Amino acid sequence: MQRSEMPSINTQERLLAWALVLVCVALLFAQAPHGGDFYWSDSPRHALNGVFVMDLAKAMPFDDPAGYAYRYYAQYPALTILFYPPLFYAISAPFYAVLGVSHETALLVVALHYLALGLGCWRLARFWLPAAPSLAFAALVLWLPEVAFWGRQVMLEVPAFAFLVWSTVAVVAYLRGAPPRWLYLGAALLVLGMYTKISVAYMGVVYAALIAQRDGWAMLRNRHHWWVAALALVGLLPLAVLTLKFGQANLQSVTGVADAVASRTSWQGWVWYLQQIPSQAGWPLTALGLAGAVMAAWRRMPGLGFWWLGFGVGYLFFSSIDLKEARHSVFLLPSVTFFAVLLLHTLVPPRVGHGAVAALALLVLATAGLTVWTRPVFYVQGYARAAAEVARLAPRDSTVMFSGYRDGSFVFNMRALEGRRDLHVMRADKLLLGVAVRRELGVEQKGLTEGEIADALNANGVHYVVMQPGFWADLEAMQRFERVMSSDQFEEVARISTPANHKAHETELVIYRNKGAVTPRRRGIDIELKIINRRISAD
Template identity: 65%
Template sequence: MKSRSSWVLASAVLVAVLALLWWQSPRGGAFWWSDAPRHALNAAFVTDLLRDLPWHDPAGYAYRYYAQYPALTILFYPPLLYFVTAPFYALFGVSHEVALLVVFLHYFAFGLGCWRLARCWLDPLPALTFALLMVLLPEIALWGRQVMTEVPAYAFLVWSAVAFVEHRRGGRIGLLYLAAALLVLAMYTKITVGFVGLVYLAVLAREQGAALLRRPHHWAVAALALLGLVPLIVMTLKFGQANVQSVAGVADAAASRASLQGWLWYLRQMPSQMGWPLLVVAVLGVWRAWRQRAALPWWGLWLSWFVVGYLFFSLIDLKEARHSVFLLLPVAFVAVWAVQDLLPHAMGHAALLALVLSTGAVTLWWRPVPYVDGYARVVDQIARRAPRDSVVLFSGYRDGSFIFNLRAREDRRDLSVLRADKLLLRVAVRRELGVEEKPVSEAELGQLLNDQGVHYVVMQPGFWTDLEAMRRFERLMAGPQFEEVARIPTPANHRAHETELVILRNKGPVNPHHKPLEIELKMIDRTITVN
């Protein structure tokens, strides 16, 4: 009964904190990070795929879907989150809110998993403090309040760690199988969490030595895990070359892995990822834990976790702070342990409360999630004006936001989108990695838009107009073929790329049925023909 009560209490507290984070989360199609609407759109594709069941030509179905909604990246990312989201879309409809709800269900599972993991070594209140700190850490809360894969992957990962720790404590081999299975599921959500497999191997090897290789179950676990990862490996090698390139080397790396700056880069992110109060306590905890390491049953796991993870992420040339959120688990744990170990009961409780409040303050007041609003309003205008089965041309930085908001309008599933950058440029994944301008004149572009059935254009003024091809596009939009019908502001809580979107109507002789068009998919190095 006492154990059940503790589960209920931990769950209730986590729900209350997550409700506050939900209230702070941008919704209503107000996406910021470019991947977020793409994740939401990928889930919509899976929903439609499972509904239509195009077994005769699934690849053709995916290409046609991309031609209609050219922000689809279904094969570029691990797909598990999309399959988990699909039933929710089927029940409640495709929307930003539903996609975010699925992320928050993972968020709750992540927090509860952190509490359960900490209970292996900590008293009930410090364990709950650890769970609250993990859901409130600024970097984790930044991505957990968006339709992103970090927190869903973390949820699988932390429960994998629970199973692994319980296997070590009790020797039940079934828990080792469960730990491996949950780690595989985590990798099908975000592939970089795979470094934890090396952590498990290092811990077991340290404890069991050569006996590790003589146990058939260990070989079986490894074989089953590798077998389960085969589809993900094939998909990544075939369609995720941009991800492979980010490991091998990118031209716009924040810091080269061949430099000292590259190896210190993730350490320098930790103050903003955790907040200074928690980080200072964590440093104190590491010093104290090092002195007592022989008597701490968790030391080997957390040290291996941080060291292996730090080496892994530092070796990846593309540096982003969100990549290393998986390193924060052992750091936060050591901080909470240090408070429990150093301070008397009442003082310790007060210190833990202070850590939670200070971390929550940093997250809720100083690290809100950026947003850019207005895209849903633009889609409302297009849905009201555009003829049936027509095409909308979009030119702007946040194409994913516009395209997902359009897909969410079930009453206008007849509309398709063309992207101006696809017509006028060849971009190697993102502009920083290289761009080639296509020699399309204003007259040719105007005729092309007529041929493709483009009745309306949505344009971000000044988008990439340092390129001559995009300047030609804007001159065409200012010419007699197009007339402005609306300007929609795009309010944001940060300095965004855009301040408004312009809707224009094509007054030319628009073809009622678009002609075949070749679209280059640089991310997967393919060209498709849209009929």
């Protein structure tokens, strides 16, 4: 990367950047599902984890924090607080405390990260491009189909993305001649990004390579480089301990998963993410990005090492992980976007209308239209209504059993009902099955008879059951459960439709009342957590 002066940015441009990003984020989140209508299974879990942090801070169980967490999970069995890095949840907690526990509060926290992402993209592009192309770059990244799809849900991609982009702004400033404090800031922001989503760690390799490119062997004689590396390693020690202790499933996803769409040991695994780019960014931007990369390479444009390395190192990193999902590689898309913008800025004559500015504006509008038309955020309704209805019916201090695919959505909506904090949720799959993270990785049926299932519901204080008909009905254990619901011991009290804007697993939820001899909810429940390979006891 070549040395050059820091870009000069005036107040008018800053205000324009803020206005543009705010409008984009507002338009995006106006379309975001809310009211407890979660789609992706991780989303309500991320939302619930932040609520747990708030509740933990209020309770201050200094004598037994682990016991408090176990009891919390026993009441709201969708908690994944230690399976994922904790920063997003810590940031969410004060918002819940002030604004209340709701899907909307969680989305607000994501939206603020989305705002930071847009501003960071604008600021980063200004190291290479003038004002107008940089603003277009920021708007394009915000409206990319893959970014907009996951960024308008309570997911970790955009929060981590925001830390990553601002980390890059600081490091690039250092590479362009800013004082060493910018390198410290960049490293700190990258560490915070890893405490949001570990996969952004690959950017540390990019930073080291860029510094080596600039300084050569002299980089090893710079005490600031050693201090930054040491402080970053110390800062990451708690995260490493949490990952080794509770993130075995995440480690397994790197080394090998049984249901990988393309194994990293095959050539298909190494081209899989390339094949996703057209749907992630849209064909127009993908084609322009490829043409821009070819142009930059053909002309040997200097100073673009960050964009080449950022894409290349990131691509190798994500391809080497066996578990592949398109959302994992959203951090690579700014490079595609940058080369598209660079192409239009370089080749479109300024005398044609306003030249490149008009072309960039059209590209932004085309990308936004493509996102709105082809990648609306999915939702499934009905879970908040089911939670409200069963909370209205259930006796105090009783248990509600849930059986269905979207247990996280139901559990979060139960916790959002502040007036019914006395209720506990019990998952049917925990009683009847042993599932290794997700069903595709293995399931064990515990072999309870219909009579034993009915007795277990009575013994656990289950007065009401919320069931998705046909859920995993190919398993004998779940067939027995449905037969128990059809027995004389249970009566149907409500059916709640679950409309969705995609082909969902379910069409309705059924609420049943237990007419049997239900005892008070028992204490001392043992729960198996295969996701962290341990069994916990909750009093």
